Amino acid sequence: MRKSICCFVFCLLFMAPILAATAPAYSLGTMQPINVYVTNPGKTVPIEFYIFNAYGNRVTHVIISVVENLDNLQVQLPPLKTNMWNISGIMTPIEENLYVEPMPMVAEKPANPPEGVYYLKTTNVTDYIPAKKVTVNVTIPADAQLGTEYKLNLMADANWYGELGTAQVSQSRPFSYRLVVVAENYSETLYNPPGEGGGGWSLGLSNEMVFGIVIAVLVIVILFQQFRPKRHR
Amino acid sequence: MNSGRIAIGLVFIIALAAMLVFKTSTMPAGYAVTSVINATSASVTVNGVVDVLLLNAPVAFGGLDSGTTNNPASPTPMYVNYTGNTNVNVETYINGSNFTATAGFFAIGNMSYNVTVSVTGYANSSCNTSRCRYTIAPRFVFNETAPLGTAKNASIYHYIDIPAGQAPDTYTGSIRVCTEMIGVTVCRT
Numbered sequence: 001m002r003k004s005i006c007c008f009v010f011c012l013l014f015m016a017p018i019l020a021a022t023a024p025a026y027s028l029g030t031m032q033p034i035n036v037y038v039t040n041p042g043k044t045v046p047i048e049f050y051i052f053n054a055y056g057n058r059v060t061h062v063i064i065s066v067v068e069n070l071d072n073l074q075v076q077l078p079p080l081k082t083n084m085w086n087i088s089g090i091m092t093p094i095e096e097n098l099y100v101e102p103m104p105m106v107a108e109k110p111a112n113p114p115e116g117v118y119y120l121k122t123t124n125v126t127d128y129i130p131a132k133k134v135t136v137n138v139t140i141p142a143d144a145q146l147g148t149e150y151k152l153n154l155m156a157d158a159n160w161y162g163e164l165g166t167a168q169v170s171q172s173r174p175f176s177y178r179l180v181v182v183a184e185n186y187s188e189t190l191y192n193p194p195g196e197g198g199g200g201w202s203l204g205l206s207n208e209m210v211f212g213i214v215i216a217v218l219v220i221v222i223l224f225q226q227f228r229p230k231r232h233r
Numbered sequence: 234m235n236s237g238r239i240a241i242g243l244v245f246i247i248a249l250a251a252m253l254v255f256k257t258s259t260m261p262a263g264y265a266v267t268s269v270i271n272a273t274s275a276s277v278t279v280n281g282v283v284d285v286l287l288l289n290a291p292v293a294f295g296g297l298d299s300g301t302t303n304n305p306a307s308p309t310p311m312y313v314n315y316t317g318n319t320n321v322n323v324e325t326y327i328n329g330s331n332f333t334a335t336a337g338f339f340a341i342g343n344m345s346y347n348v349t350v351s352v353t354g355y356a357n358s359s360c361n362t363s364r365c366r367y368t369i370a371p372r373f374v375f376n377e378t379a380p381l382g383t384a385k386n387a388s389i390y391h392y393i394d395i396p397a398g399q400a401p402d403t404y405t406g407s408i409r410v411c412t413e414m415i416g417v418t419v420c421r422t
Contacts, residue, residue: 024291029284029318032414055286055316067419122282124320124382153419157409165291166393166404167329167344169311172411173283174419219245226238 027056027102028158028171031120031131035177040184042142049175050120051156052131053100058160059085061096064134067174068153074139075152087162094161103130140181150179284318285325285412287311292344292391292408300397303345310349310388313375313410317382324376325387325412326420329367336402341367343394344406350375351385364392371411371421 029052039045053060064077078097085092105127109119119128136154154175159168289308297304315323329341345364350356354377359365365372375387411420 023288026287026290027284029316030282032281035281052284054284054318055314067422120282122280122318122320124282124317124380129318155419163291165293166306166332167292167391167406167408169287169290169292169408169410171285171287172409172420174411174413174417176417176419215245215247 024160024163025055025057026060026158026160026169026171027053027058028060028156028173029054029129029131030156030173030175031122031129032175035175037177037179038182039140039179041140041144041146041181044137044139045179047136047138047152047154047175047177049134049156050118050131051098051100051134052120052129053102054105054129056102056160058102058162060100061094061159061161062098062100062134063095063157063159064097064136065155065157066152067155068151071150073141073150073152073179076137076139078134078136085161092161094159098132098134100132105129138177138179140179144181146181146183148181150181152177152179280320281414282318282320283323283412283414284316285323285410286314286316287410288314294391294393297393297395299395299399299401302394303392304395306391306393310390313387313389313412315377315380315385315387315412317380317384319380322376322378322415323412324415324420325374325410326371327367327374327389327408327410328369328371329409330369330407332404332406334400334402334404336400339396339399339404341369341406343396345392345394346389348374348387348389350387351377353378354385354387356387367408371409373421376415 031050031052033048033050037045037047051060051062063080066075066077069075080095080097082093082095083099085094103117105125106119107127109128113119113130116132117130118133120131121128134156138152140150154177156173156175158171158173160170289311292306292311293308294304294306313325327346329344331338331341332343343366345366346360347362347364348356348360350361354375356375357365357373360372360374365374374389377385377387413420
């Protein structure tokens, strides 16, 4: 009996780290570099953000969608694909725009980084975060009024597969953007609407100019006095 | 050279001198010398990083009898870990979908939860001191200040009621955890 208990305890201790290692950890990390784009009428803006999986141990499968586009901007999302995954021996079709494998942070950027992987740096941690970039192309109408500000909200929905449970868990992360329309070339002119520009007798002359005009008039008068034809008596 | 022309010359010189003096130093009464300020602008772009790790997921309840209530999930709780990479204040909303199976379905509202947060976070008081039931629409559960290098944890404790007479089968529902930078206001819609 004592031998059986010892054997059981030994097996449990041996199995514990293995069992703990397989417990799923669902990670969705995102970086949004900017949320305001300044653009021009007719231009296509490449909106970019990053997705990473630094602390997870399952592949993060992501679907990107437009959740708010009140101005009906033309939005081109990354292509949606159905990829076939072998998950624990079971072939599983998964629809996704991109997937991010577990990629722990690294102390230095590798000399030859994997294709499509970018290394992000934040001020909070000293390491680099391997991430994948998402590019969404947004086209501004050619007749957009200068000064117009468009609003666009995107959503990244992340799912994980292979585990059984009563309630499957997903994560969502929104990205909110403003697109401001400006002219392509700089210009600056003073605008004086009709009826403005000073009232009364103001001629817009500086004090120096007035003084000079007065002196000039005096000189003319003096010259006239000097050189006017003399009356013969 | 007659005195008239001399006078004219003097007037010219005085006028020019007066214009120079007038322009550089004469101030009308009531005004003070001001300084010239050249203004410009500076800008900086702050990257927004949100990194959330879910542990003890999916949520599992095992085998239960119909008509039972307040059955806790196992393992529990589900941890919502805001990792140290997160550099903005964040808020989290959750919602769910109904439990379905071949034999039928039952509403997501049969699953309830209560939450706890770190000392720097804030939890929906309704779901902190007592339980909230899951809804189809997103509900705010907690927010957290920017971890900035030190991860912060929130916890969600799940419970489920099995409606009386529910047909035997394996039912599956879903939970969505939406986390955003405070101020974005998309998760709630």
